[in-house]
Amino acid sequence: MTIERPVRRVNAVGDLIVFERGGKATAVRLPRHGVAALGGLAALAFLWSMAAGAYILFHDTVVTELRQGARASATGYEAQIADLKNELERVRTRRLVEQTGAEQRLQELARRQETLEKRQATLSDILDPAAITGALPGDNGAPALPYTAKPTPLGGRGGPFERLDAHARRSEAATRAETLSRALDRMEQTQAVALEIAAAKTAERRRRILNVYAEAGVPGPKLEAIGGRGGPYVPLPDARGFEARARAVALEIDGLNAARRGLDAVPVRSPAPAGASVSSSFGARVDPFLGQPAFHAGIDFEADVGLPIRATAAGRVTAATYSGGYGLMVEIDHGGGLSTRFGHMSSIAVREGQMVRPGAILGRVGSTGRSTGPHLHYETRINGDAVNPLRFLKAGRTLATID
Structure with missing residues (x-):
């Protein structure tokens, strides 16, 4: 077996590589530094092969790590987005709560105003309107607060809140609520003061009316008997609160009115014509016919014949x-x-059994019967016994100062 072995030879032109095989020689001439270039290529090929092997070896691990990193980044972004969404929702919820709270406050004030309007109707039923609309103490004569219109219903489409942003709606609602609250506070104070003033005036007037009964020497009506016929006793509820206080004042006013009406049946008015003078008093006197001491059971009013005589009380x-x-x-x-x-009338204008009111004309002044001249003989009797009419007439003068 023949081994082909290259033989390197160097000359000035470049490197000469000779391959010998089977006795034959083949020469390859390389450019200068060609061997170095071939070595570099071989090194690059080696490195590429190593890198390719490493890539093939670690490809799945790298891809997995990249995917895990991307997934972690995505999870982080999603968490941040969720946090932002939650924050936005909290802000929206807070604003909605604030707006809803203001609107609920206005609705609450509207209900309060409706209650005060009902109270005003109650006051109008039991009190003099002047007592309700008068000035409060310390107001320097300023009139009481006039009633304002009810607040505009909230939540409707196209309402004032729909045309404003959230902040403006809250501000507008808070301003309206504060204004209305102050107005209702003043209205409530005015009503409470008016009620207490009316209670004090009613109690004082009733006391003076009852004093008229005392002066006349007759008993006054009892409060518990007014308009009642019986039934189980049930005490009034706690008098605290405006409505309970108003009921108590109304009861006082009923008592006052009953006492005042009761005076219609007490003869405290004068029966004589205007300008008539007293010619003979009640009690002992000299009899005009016999010239001897005698008891005079009434009062004589001297007046001209034909002048009217009036009833001093209903009956x-x-x-x-x-x-x-x-x-x-x-x-x-x-x-x-x-x-x-x-x-001693000259004529009679009523008939037996007729009901008469105070001031009704009963007849005319005359001189009939045992009389020495035209006059009115007037008597007051209690259970048939003659009493001095003067005490009733004095009580009538007191009543006139009250009325």
Whole structure:
């Protein structure tokens, strides 16, 4: 076997490589430094083969790591995006809560205003309107707060909130709520003050009315008997709160009105014509016919014939006829044992059994019966006994100062 072995020879032109085989020689001439170039190519081929082998060996590991890195990055981005979404949702929720809270506040104030309007209706039913609309103490005569219109309904499409951004809506709602709240506070204060003033005035007026009964010497009506006929006793609820206080004041006003109406049946008014003078008082006097001491059961009012005589209280006519020394006489039963008599009339304008009101004309001044001249003989009686009419007339003067 013949081995071909290259033989390198060098000359000035370049490298000469001679291959010998079977006695034959083949010469290959390379450019200068060609051997070095071939070596470099061989080295590059070796490195490429090593790199290719390493790539083939570690390809799956590298790809896996790259994929895991990409997946981790994607997960991080998704977490950041989720955090941003959550933050945006929290901001939106907070703004919605703030806006909804303001709107709910306005709705609450609207309900409060409706309650105050109902209270105003209650006050109007039981009080003098001037007491409700008057000035508060310390207001320097400023009028009480006028009622404002109800707030515009919220949440409707096209409303004022729909035309504003979230911040402006919150600001607008808060401003309206604050303004309305102050107005309602003042309205509530005005109503409370008016109610207390009315309560004080009612109590004072009722006290003075009852004093008229005391001056007249007759009992006044009892509060618990007003409009009642019986039934189980149930105490009033706690008087705290406006509505309970208003009920208590209304009860006081009912008592006052009942006491005032009761005076219609008490003879506290004058029966005589305007300008008439008292010619004879109640009690002991000298009898004009006999010239001897005698008891005078009433008061005589001197007046011209034909002037009107009026009822001093409401009641039922029990007599309207000629009655001995009284001449033409009218007697009225006022209830509770009270009665009045009017004598010496020239004519009678009522009939027996007729109901009369205070001030009703009963007849005309005259001089019938046991009389020495035209005058009105007027008596007041309790359970049939004559009492001085002057005490009733004085009580009537007190009543006039109250009315």
